[in-house]
Amino acid sequence: MSKKDVLRLPAEQLYKHELDALKKEDKKEDKPAGWQLSPKAVLKYIIGGTAEGVEITPKYIGHDRLVEIAIATLLTDRSLLLIGEPGTAKSWLSENLTAAICGDSNKVIQGTAGTSEEQVKYAWNYAMLLANGPTEQALIKSPVYRAMETGSVARFEEISRCASEVQDALISIMSEKNIAIPELGSEVNAQRGFSIIATANTRDKGVNDMSSALKRRFNIIVLPSPADLETEVAIVQKRVKEIAANYQLKATLPNQEEVEKIVTIFRELRQGATLDNKQKLKAPSGVISTAEAISLLTNSMALAGSFGSGQIAEADLAAGLQGAIVKDEDKDKIVWTEYLENVMKKRGSQWRDLYNNCHEINK
Numbered sequence: 001m002s003k004k005d006v007l008r009l010p011a012e013q014l015y016k017h018e019l020d021a022l023k024k025e026d027k028k029e030d031k032p033a034g035w036q037l038s039p040k041a042v043l044k045y046i047i048g049g050t051a052e053g054v055e056i057t058p059k060y061i062g063h064d065r066l067v068e069i070a071i072a073t074l075l076t077d078r079s080l081l082l083i084g085e086p087g088t089a090k091s092w093l094s095e096n097l098t099a100a101i102c103g104d105s106n107k108v109i110q111g112t113a114g115t116s117e118e119q120v121k122y123a124w125n126y127a128m129l130l131a132n133g134p135t136e137q138a139l140i141k142s143p144v145y146r147a148m149e150t151g152s153v154a155r156f157e158e159i160s161r162c163a164s165e166v167q168d169a170l171i172s173i174m175s176e177k178n179i180a181i182p183e184l185g186s187e188v189n190a191q192r193g194f195s196i197i198a199t200a201n202t203r204d205k206g207v208n209d210m211s212s213a214l215k216r217r218f219n220i221i222v223l224p225s226p227a228d229l230e231t232e233v234a235i236v237q238k239r240v241k242e243i244a245a246n247y248q249l250k251a252t253l254p255n256q257e258e259v260e261k262i263v264t265i266f267r268e269l270r271q272g273a274t275l276d277n278k279q280k281l282k283a284p285s286g287v288i289s290t291a292e293a294i295s296l297l298t299n300s301m302a303l304a305g306s307f308g309s310g311q312i313a314e315a316d317l318a319a320g321l322q323g324a325i326v327k328d329e330d331k332d333k334i335v336w337t338e339y340l341e342n343v344m345k346k347r348g349s350q351w352r353d354l355y356n357n358c359h360e361i362n363k
Contacts, residue, residue, distance in 0.1 A: 008246070010106055011059075011099035018045065019100065021054035032075055034151035034193015036103050039071050045100040046071075046093070059096040060089055061235045066221055070097060073219040074153070079174055079196040081159070081215070084223035087289025089235075090199040093223070094155050097197060102152040107143035111158035117169045120144055121179050134183035144170075144196065145179055151191030156198040160210060167214055170196070174217040203287060225290070229275065232263050232290055239294045244301055251305035254297050254312050261354060262317065265344075266293050269325065269335075274343060281343070282335045286327035296320035318357035326362070336362060 012019060022041045029038035037045065044051065046067050048058035060067060073080045074097070082090040098105040109119055122145050128138035147154035159167060173179060177190040198218065200210070226232035236259055244253060254262075268274050270288045272281050300316040308316065326332040340362065344355045 011096045012103050012105055015045075015057075015059075015096075015099070018051070018054060018056050019103070021051040022056065022100075025051040032193065034191065035101050037100055039075065042071050042097070042100040043067060046096060058238070060093050061231060061238070062089075062223065062226070066223065067093075069219075070221055073221075074101065074195050074197070076219075077177070078219045079198065079217060081198045081200060081218035081220045082223055083200045083202060083220060085202055085225050085289060086287045087291035087293075088223040088225055089290075090201075090223055091157055094157070094197045094199055098153045098155055102193065104152060105155065107147045107152065108155040108157060109143050111156060111160070111162040111166075113161060113163070115162045115166050117166050118142070120166060120169045121173075122181065136184070139181070139184075144173060145188060147196075148173075148177070148179065148190040148194050149188050151193035153193075153195050153197060156196055158201060159198040160200040164211065167210055171211075171214055171217065174214075225270075229260070229263060229267060232267065232293075233259050235290055236263055236293050236297065240297045240301075243294070243298050247298070247302075249298070249301045249305050251301040251308075251310050251312065254300065257350070258312060258317065259297065261351070262293050262296060262321070265321065265339075266290075268343070269339065279343065281339060284325050284327065284332045284335045286325065286332065288325065292324050296324050314353040314357045317354060318361050321358055322361045333362065 019037075022037055022045055026038050026041040029041065031038050035042075041051075043064075044056055046059050047064050049056045070080055070082070070093070082094060084090050095105045098107075109115065120142055122142055123140040124134070125138045125140055128135070132138065141149075144154045144156075146152075156170075174196065177194065178187045180187045226235060233256070237253075237256075240259075241253055244251075264275060266288045268281060269284055272283045273279065274281065296317070297312075297320070300312050300320050303316040303319065304310055304312045322336075325336050336358075340355060340358055344351055344358065347355075
């Protein structure tokens with residue numbers, strides 16, 4: 001199967017040319033055990049730069065110091081926990097750090113209410129287990145298990161969505177750096193380079209609170225929401241361009257003004273006030289994140305390319321805004337109506353077409 005036919009490539013394949021250039025430039029630098037790049041090269045891969053004449057695109061737009069702390073954490077025996085609001089690029093940063101460090105970001109556990117302890121440690125092929133009893137061949141290794149035996153990085157997404165007993169299965173792994181297999185009378189010991197990068201959503205706080213014992217075994221980094229309008233616009237433009245190219249959307253990219261309008265609306269509803277802080281606003285029930293803005297604009301491109309002229313129209317943006325903001329018909333429709341009438345309607349001619357289309361859909 002051609003790479004062009006794959007819906008989503010892992011970071012190490014998507015940015016292979018960049019990683020190859022960094023490896024070539026990085027040949028003489030000392031590298032930690034299990035790492036394919038030096039810490040400085042990993043930093044350049046994440047924040048951007050040039051290597052051997054190749055442009056290294058920024059994977060994370062934010063505080064460089066946070067990335068440095070994350071990389072430094074992975075040089076020690078402590079694991080890394082990235083916490084933040086939805087859309088703060090926790091998973092994206094986790095994937096790209098792993099791709100740069102060990103070249104394999106696919107050792108990942110997706111945390112859900114149904115994630116079991118076996119998915120964290122190991123499971124069995126029950127047909128082989130019944131036929132031959134517990135053997136190495138019947139053992140199904142978890143991503144954490146495979147990372148331990150190869151000295152690489154495992155990813156644990158949305159760890160706070162897992163039940164407490166599943167979370168606590170990590171405590172012994174992170175403390176003892178091994179997994180005991182009593183059925184075989186053996187254990188797997190972590191090789192140098194092993195670590196875990198976990199992510200947790202602040203909106204999930206209280207779903208399954210992490211124990212203090214587990215938190216102590218992580219170095220915790222809080223990823224903030226974009227500090228200002230310009231930064232968030234830059235993030236949205238970059239990701240929309242990448243996603244549109246990957247999906248081969250037959251529409252032109254949104255212009256600066258369109259992106260600024262969407263980001264402005266999202267920032268104001270998220271913070272409960274207009275950008276100038278002169279007017280208080282009600283917040284909708286759903287998550288109005290940077291990721292939602294990216295999704296809205298890519299969907300608008302799909303609409304324009306498939307059913308329009310190929311140029312994003314205000315009607316495309318209005319349709320996306322209605323779906324993104326009005327999640328609860330009773331509460332959110334009131335919030336959105338008040339924003340349209342009290343804020344957007346009064347912003348003058350540049351906002352008039354968007355207001356008219358949003359007002360029509362929201363009737």
